[in-house]
Amino acid sequence: MAFTYDYPHPAVTTDIAVFSIIEDALHVALIERAADPFKGSWALPGGFVNMDEDLIDGARRELAEEAGVTPDQLDGLPFMQIGAYGRPGRDPRERVITVAFLTLVPMDRVKLVASTDAAKAEWFTMDDLPPLAFDHADILTSAREALSKLVSTTLTEEAKAVFSFLPQEFTLSQAQTMFETIQGQPLEKRNFRKWIQTHWDLEDLKKKTQGGRHRPAALYALNGLSKQS
Amino acid sequence: MAFTYDYPHPAVTTDIAVFSIIEDALHVALIERAADPFKGSWALPGGFVNMDEDLIDGARRELAEEAGVTPDQLDGLPFMQIGAYGRPGRDPRERVITVAFLTLVPMDRVKLVASTDAAKAEWFTMDDLPPLAFDHADILTSAREALSKLVSTTLTEEAKAVFSFLPQEFTLSQAQTMFETIQGQPLEKRNFRKWIQTHWDLEDLKKKTQGGRHRPAALYALNGLSKQS
DNA sequence: CCAAAAGTGTTGGAACTACACCCATGA
DNA sequence: TCATGGGTGTAGTTCCAACACTTTTGG
Numbered sequence: 001m002a003f004t005y006d007y008p009h010p011a012v013t014t015d016i017a018v019f020s021i022i023e024d025a026l027h028v029a030l031i032e033r034a035a036d037p038f039k040g041s042w043a044l045p046g047g048f049v050n051m052d053e054d055l056i057d058g059a060r061r062e063l064a065e066e067a068g069v070t071p072d073q074l075d076g077l078p079f080m081q082i083g084a085y086g087r088p089g090r091d092p093r094e095r096v097i098t099v100a101f102l103t104l105v106p107m108d109r110v111k112l113v114a115s116t117d118a119a120k121a122e123w124f125t126m127d128d129l130p131p132l133a134f135d136h137a138d139i140l141t142s143a144r145e146a147l148s149k150l151v152s153t154t155l156t157e158e159a160k161a162v163f164s165f166l167p168q169e170f171t172l173s174q175a176q177t178m179f180e181t182i183q184g185q186p187l188e189k190r191n192f193r194k195w196i197q198t199h200w201d202l203e204d205l206k207k208k209t210q211g212g213r214h215r216p217a218a219l220y221a222l223n224g225l226s227k228q229s
Numbered sequence: 230m231a232f233t234y235d236y237p238h239p240a241v242t243t244d245i246a247v248f249s250i251i252e253d254a255l256h257v258a259l260i261e262r263a264a265d266p267f268k269g270s271w272a273l274p275g276g277f278v279n280m281d282e283d284l285i286d287g288a289r290r291e292l293a294e295e296a297g298v299t300p301d302q303l304d305g306l307p308f309m310q311i312g313a314y315g316r317p318g319r320d321p322r323e324r325v326i327t328v329a330f331l332t333l334v335p336m337d338r339v340k341l342v343a344s345t346d347a348a349k350a351e352w353f354t355m356d357d358l359p360p361l362a363f364d365h366a367d368i369l370t371s372a373r374e375a376l377s378k379l380v381s382t383t384l385t386e387e388a389k390a391v392f393s394f395l396p397q398e399f400t401l402s403q404a405q406t407m408f409e410t411i412q413g414q415p416l417e418k419r420n421f422r423k424w425i426q427t428h429w430d431l432e433d434l435k436k437k438t439q440g441g442r443h444r445p446a447a448l449y450a451l452n453g454l455s456k457q458s
Numbered sequence: 459c460c461a462a463a464a465g466t467g468t469t470g471g472a473a474c475t476a477c478a479c480c481c482a483t484g485a
Numbered sequence: 486t487c488a489t490g491g492g493t494g495t496a497g498t499t500c501c502a503a504c505a506c507t508t509t510t511g512g
Contacts, residue, residue, distance in 0.1 A: 004231045008280045009238035012315070012326055051237045051324050055315040084313040084328040086241070086284040095280050097241055099313040099326075173491070190493070191475065198473095214489040215482035402464075419466070420502065443463040444509035 010086070010095035014059040015046030015136065017082070017143035018067070020105045021165050021181050025125050028140065030132070031066050032120040037092045038133035042124075044140065046098065047117065056081070059101040067121045069105075078161035079103050082142050090135045098134075102143045104164040151182050163222045169205060171217035172196065239315070239324035243288040244275030244365065246311070246372035247296070249334045250394050250410050254354050257369065259361070260295050261349040266321045267362035271353075273369065275327065276346065285310070288330040296350045298334075307390035308332050311368070311375050319364045327363075331372045333393040380411050384428055392451045398434060400446035401425065 018029040030042040045066040049058040056079050063069050079101050086097035124130065126144065131137075150159050165178050176192045196202065201223040208216035247258040259271040274295040278287040285308050292298050308330050315326035353359065355373065360366075379388050394407050405421045425431065430452040437445035 002233050002235060003237045004233045005238070005240075006231065007240075007277065008232045009234070010241050010278065010280065011234075011236075012239050012241065048236065049239065049315070049326075051239065052317050054317060055313060055326070081312050083310050084284060086278070086328070088281050088283060097278075097284070097326075097328075099315070171491085188476070189491090190477085193492080195474085211484090212490070213484035215491045217491055400464085417503070418464090419504085422465080423467095424501085440511090441463070442461075442511035444465080446464055 008095075010097050011091075012049045013046055013096055013098040014049060014055055014062055014101060015044040015098050015139060016059050016063050016079075016101045016103060017044055017140055018063065018069075018103050018105060019143075019147060019165075020123065021107055021178060022123060024177055024181055025127070026181050027123040027125055028129075028143075029067055030122060030124050030130070031117075032122075033133055034117055034119040040119075041133040042130045043133035044100075044136045045121070049099075055099050056101065059099075063103075066117055073105070074103075077103050077105060077164055078158070080146065080158065080161065082139070082146050085135055085139060087135065098139075100139045100143065102146055104147075104161055106167060107165055147182060148184075151179060160222070160224075169207070169219045169221055171209060171219060173217060175220075237324075239326050240320075241278045242275055242325055242327040243278060243284055243291055243330060244273040244327050244368060245288050245292050245308075245330045245332060246273055246369055247292065247298075247332050247334060248372075248376060248394075249352065250336055250407060251352060253406055253410055254356070255410050256352040256354055257358075257372075258296055259351060259353050259359070260346075261351075262362055263346055263348040269348075270362040271359045272362035273329075273365045274350070278328075284328050285330065288328075292332075295346055302334070303332075306332050306334060306393055307387070309375065309387065309390065311371050314364055314368060316364065327368075329368045329372065331375055333376075333390055335393055335396060376411060377413075380408055389451070389453075398436070398448045398450055400438060400448060402446060404449075 047062040082100040202220040205219040207219045276291040311329040431449040434448045436448045
């Protein structure tokens, strides 16, 4: 079947930078392309947008299809638009404009499975990335910057997203490690604890971790943003 | 001539929110659509992207074509990408994904002329907007937010863009009025002057305005960002 | 001399930084 | 009892907000 237009149309894709924190290091999910162009290269998961779906839904679907993330794993995860990339020639096949998204997946539920279009799907440390297909290195750089900005600038509803990295019940030390990993710099423990408790509305679950051979830690959950800006 | 593809392709457009400050009020340039859909409605200038041009160049070209802004008027102006809008059904003709841009034009050199596709081109105060075609009201809201964020958050190279509103040589009072207009709130004079002089690298031109029937004001020019964050 | 905008310092509060020791648990 | 991470307060500094009067010019 063919589709005909009076004027030339570009193709439109979505690409998704899926971040997670694994062993205290920021990781991103990449797939190895099973088809040309860039067959064998690593790339961000993504693909063509269907005509009847919104951009963000296309991103979700492609992520499910290519990295084998099941829809319920994506449920409730924040998808943030980073921008559109449309340099002519960025795809050797035809004019392709891509809309890039960013998402964060929890430290715990994480499973990548190669499937359609992808030979493999794996986590890579941000410090040790392979060469990427298309202009995905640029996109990933912007995604990394957007992520940092989420925690460094003023508190917004969006910034809540960073807590997706944590399990629902978390300790302040886990939270601290997450912020340190995202910002790429160590934070002072007492100051961090003061800061997070004044800026975020944390619920004290009155529970403690158990099992470590050290003092148990109090568990918290995120309620929402604190009232004062 | 017809263009045929194996899979359906959406159309891709750019839309541009052109802001200026006129008589101390934030204005945006709108065109009255000369053709369906939304014939007779006001809309952001914009149009289809050519296959061989980058998104930002498409935005520049469309702005020139539709609002009669000459290329040299656009020279050196910052174009900032706001995001992609692709809700299915946002254009009644076919699937259209638009990439929205934001630009700022100086208080002085400003000329809008209706031309191709546009019955009229006019400046509107942001406080008194007509109903807009497509989802342009949403886009304009985001653009307005992006503009505010430019001045309210930390200093970046991007934030320099706000100085496009000012003539090359400006007084601190003009600068203050501009910041007030963008943020929509009055600023305290002494604090503002201290702030701008510590945060921006202003060159004192050792010149004064003349002609007002009041004390002459010192003229400044923007050099760049100050070293300290 | 009057109107109109330009210019100029100080003080209090809030927010952030730096810093070192004791506690609870499991092995 | 020791190793491991959890938990706590204070003092100095920096940054921001509030606030009112004098200066220079043209008419």
